[in-house]
Amino acid sequence: MGKSWVPLCMIMVVLGLAACQQSAAPTVVLTPAAEIIVQAPVATGARALEVLTPTPADAQQTAISATRLPPIDLTQMTGDSWFSISPDGNWTAQVQVAYPFDKNGVTTGDQYYVRLEVMKYDGSLNWTVLDKWSDWGLGYTIPANLHWRQDSRRLYFSEQAVAEGCLIFGNENGLYEVNLEDGYVREISGQTYGELQASPDGQRIAILSDKVIALRDFSGAQIAQSKLDFIEGDWQAGKLIWSPDGKMLAFTVMFNPCGPPDSSSVYRMNVDTGNLVALVEQDERVFVASKWLPDGKVELVDAAGGIWHIDAATRTLKKEE
Secondary structure (H helix, E strand, C coil), rough: CCCHHHHHHHHHHHHHCCCCCCCCCCCCCCCHHHHHHHCCCCCHHHCCCCCCCCCCCCCEECCCCCCCCCCCCCCCCCCEEEECCCCCCCCEEEEEEEECCCCCCECCCCCCEEEEEEEECCCEEEEEEEEEEECCCCCCEEEEEEEECCCCCCEEEEEEEEEECCCCCCEEEEEEEEECCCCCCEEEECCCCEEEEEECCCCEEEEEEECCEEEEEEECCCEEEEEEECCCCEEEECCCCEEECCCCEEEEEEEEECCCCEEEEEEEEEEECCHHHHHEEEEECCCCCEEEECCCCEECCCCCCCCCEEEEECCEEEEEC
């Protein structure tokens, strides 16, 4: 349709939809996140940081470090990082990934490095959630889909498998909750694949997988489910986002995903009834739902990077200047 796939790919990266990496990864290797997180409790009083003494944890919980570990020399590797700020502005979660290639693409080793930290704004506390070297093989996983409980007391993240090919949206393996009060992390979704998003109140999980969108509580009990088998053609769905009041979900459907994508639809779902409504349908501007706004509108980003707002009730669409 005369659109450039490269700008759209970059928009996807900014939105956390896909990793447009240049590494060779013809297949996906899923590394169970529990192997990364499970470790003995660590609390080191470095740099006068507050050290919390975790209470006994159950089998699903693991204590994490209450200090910032020494920096690692990654100057000979290709790196990437991204962050997310809590709703109250008091916490920042930051991911750092270093790949075993120098700036010229020459291999520098057979392992890649991942670090996830949650830092308090006043500097009084840092949680080191992940700090790990892993083997670089036919695919790799990274912590992704960072989002928060509305009261800023919990951080959520997923293990996302990265591979080349037609995968536009993240292929996630399990959703994890970081308790910022006592320093524990637990898996809250079981070994569930797809795209996973915790609700703003931290009581439910939305799961988009295998052309089905479902709601579960943290115990695994299913609340609602809607099939997407009415959508025709070659497509992929992703980018789940909750409305601030937890009553609605929105997600994006990309058509011709091996592309470049030539159109997209954005749907909203009523979480009480499971009713689906198309906000935009197979639009050639290739919209991606970015976030819900407090006034009941959904922010959309088009393939050229333009910002649009659509009213989720009236479906009135307006481009922002």
